[in-house]
Amino acid sequence: NAALEEARVILANDNATQEEVDASFARLSVAMHMLEFLKGDKTELQDLVDSTAELVEGNYTEESWTALQEALTNANTVLNNENAMQEEVDGAYDNLQAAINGLEEAEVVDKSLLEAMVNKVLGLEEDKYIPSTWQAMLPELEAAQEVLGNEKATQAEVDEACDALTRAYLNLRLKPNKDLLADLINKANGLNSASYTANTWAVVENEVIKAKAVLEDLEASEAEVKAAEKALTKALEGLVAKPGNTVDTSTPVKAGDTASIKTGDNGLTGIFAGLTMLSLAGLSLLRRKED
Template identity: 85%
Template sequence: MVNKVLGLEEDKYIASSWQAMLPELEAAQEVLGNEKATQAEVDEACDALTRAYLNLRLKPNKDLLADLINKANGLNAASYTANTWAVVENEVIKAQEVLEDPEASEAEVKAAKKALTKALEGLVAKPGNTVDTSTPVKAGDTTSIKTGDAVSMMYPLLGLAIASLGFYESKKKKR
């Protein structure tokens, strides 16, 4: 068990759970190094270290939460009703606290992502703006907000047709 714990990478675990495990590891190493240790001492040290190992908490991945916060911060408040925007602002503040909390659990990160996603999906556009209200805003969705730009597919398709003709002609000349 000592070897297993020594093989762990500290930076992958929440600091408080790692610090709680260290005294048990040190005690187990002392018992392990004591040639006169009884079986009861070995069993007790092993049990204590095992409990501490099982209490280690992995750091949750907060990347998706950070992306969602950035997306919310990138929206224009003036495009949405005050009530729905206030909900988003409130959830962004809560999500930011979870993001900055080094002791945040996986459950807290998931709850913050869920709450912020729900708030973003609940945004209601003000009448007369260019926000697409037919498609709800979702986490990871970067195409649901219209910019008001009109893009014609005619030019890319025309360019592709000309390039294809040029390629065909060059192949034809080589034969």
């Protein structure tokens, strides 16, 4: 419009120079040529941009989502450009459509089993387990918690962490109950060594030393505790009293206690034998009287 107005003024001016006429002609020619560049129709491009509003980043891979954002940025630049031509609009549309088509759905990672395993282990009481097995489990628990909190963790990583923590959990060993072993040791310590033969007492002393070592060993297994209980019980049962001595009963045997001591006491044996003989004699007299 500006070039056309200028041309009209010069055309009506009889005093216009040839130079002014040529310049106005050139300006108007260029302006007319520019009118061949039609303004692009952005309707479809705008609709396509609007359609991406409902897309959720977390549903797609990082790489494909980044490509979409770049295409969206370019499309919005074209939409905001008043002088954008149809060719530019079409190019932005094609790039955005390609980015949408190229979106790759992210892997849906199931962490439910891992979460349940972590919660199970966190609910355990450390002092109930043998220290070495507990310490061996801690790195696996830490690794599992890290994977659980990692939003980009793959299913393979989750499964591996869950398997490792499960194995560590299964390898935990409860501390064995050592109450009976402690009772046996206390019972042995309460006996009077002078009342028993040297060789049988030496066996008890040796087993007491071993039993104490197991009692104080935080890493002792259930099998080791049971073996120590059995060995000390056998040693106590094998005690033999010296001739003329009665068994030391200063530490009474509890009902049902597997550590009840076999006396081996000659005095008590004689008493039991005498009672038996008296009973037999009485029975014999009774039979004769009846006859």
